[in-house]
Amino acid sequence: MTIIQKVNTRKTTMGHSQADKAQSRERILRQAADAVRDTGLESVSVGKLMRSVDMTHGGFYNHFGSRSELLAQALERALVEGARTANAGMKPGDAPRSYETRVKGYVSRAHRDSRTSGCAIVALASDVSRADPASRAVMSVHLDDFVAQLATAMDRHDEGDAMLAVSAMVGAVLLARVQTDPKKSDALLKSVRDRLLALNHNAPA
């Protein structure tokens, strides 16, 4: 370890290791991205967040300039992770997921029941719709991607059709999370899922 001392350039140096710091930052951000999807943007407090990651609140500001800066990054992270989950297990070069696979995965009980690892658009759309334009812009990009990818996976490659599908997918999971009657919640998901799958085989309007 001391062997490479001289090799290091004289640039700005460290206290605890750089690697430790990067790792701490990553733990905080990852935890925040989960918390934000689970209980909403506003629910995340610096104190609770740092405690949940076994640190004290003061250290937070070694990693982020402010709570709202963290929130912006947590939103972005949650959106990326949510999209990654939708493509779980995919490797570069794999054929893109089919429309059917996407709809079945999205409009599902599993997705309804796992906000923390699920799509951040469903989880945070209300919060973001009330937030500053910068946050809305961040989610808009992911929304556009979502629509574009789904359109590509549909027979007619029609963006308008994809907009309907995305709206229904997001709406269905959101409402299924509200519905207290489990049977009705399941029925809502099934009805929407079946109809979205059928929609892809319709003749052009």
Place this chain on the structure above:
Amino acid sequence: MTIIQKVNTRKTTMGHSQADKAQSRERILRQAADAVRDTGLESVSVGKLMRSVDMTHGGFYNHFGSRSELLAQALERALVEGARTANAGMKPGDAPRSYETRVKGYVSRAHRDSRTSGCAIVALASDVSRADPASRAVMSVHLDDFVAQLATAMDRHDEGDAMLAVSAMVGAVLLARVQTDPKKSDALLKSVRDRLLALNHNAPA
């Protein structure tokens, strides 16, 4: 005014008039129902709410037992008002609104741009999905009504079709409120609206 003194029963009496009290309560609750739809359940604070209604915070507890009791009533009120707006101008005995009228009114720029007077399901679904089961149950009732009424207005009277339509309607308005690009936001509404209108004339699946 003093003429009817003797007529009053001796029951629990008043300070400022009963009518004044009822009116104060109504102003607070109405304001809360609007605020809740505009900025979310959690955003309503007792102090700000009372100030917005030109009173001081202490008086709040003459009308509501706690903030969370107020929030529960504000949610219910917002849901009722939102539904009433959807049926604006209707009198008992009028023919129920057509599917077409409902979809056009709901999936519209006007609705997207007026959270305060719009549907409380779109405005608060995320908040409520994270809230206690009691709040979720309150919204569930209104959601069931929404689906049932829309099914009635559809050619096939199919509840499953209505679930798809409601999911897409809620999802579209929600996402249109997120989208920062006005053209894309408008396009989203139009695409979903057109497709939902077409959906009602399809043959049975």
Place this chain on the structure above:
DNA sequence: TGTACATCAGTGAACGCGCGTTCACTGATGTAC
């Protein structure tokens, strides 16, 4: 390799602030007779 020194991630006390809630008080409303 060993020693003196510098950096800075993480700690925890402290700050000012807005929150929900309580409460002694006020004065207009209404009652009793």
Place this chain on the structure above:
DNA sequence: TGTACATCAGTGAACGCGCGTTCACTGATGTAC
């Protein structure tokens, strides 16, 4: 109708609390030579 009294809606100071943020301090990490 007039007078003495009771009620209670609304006021505003005060409470304890958690918040975001700051900062003097610590000690492990790393540097200089």
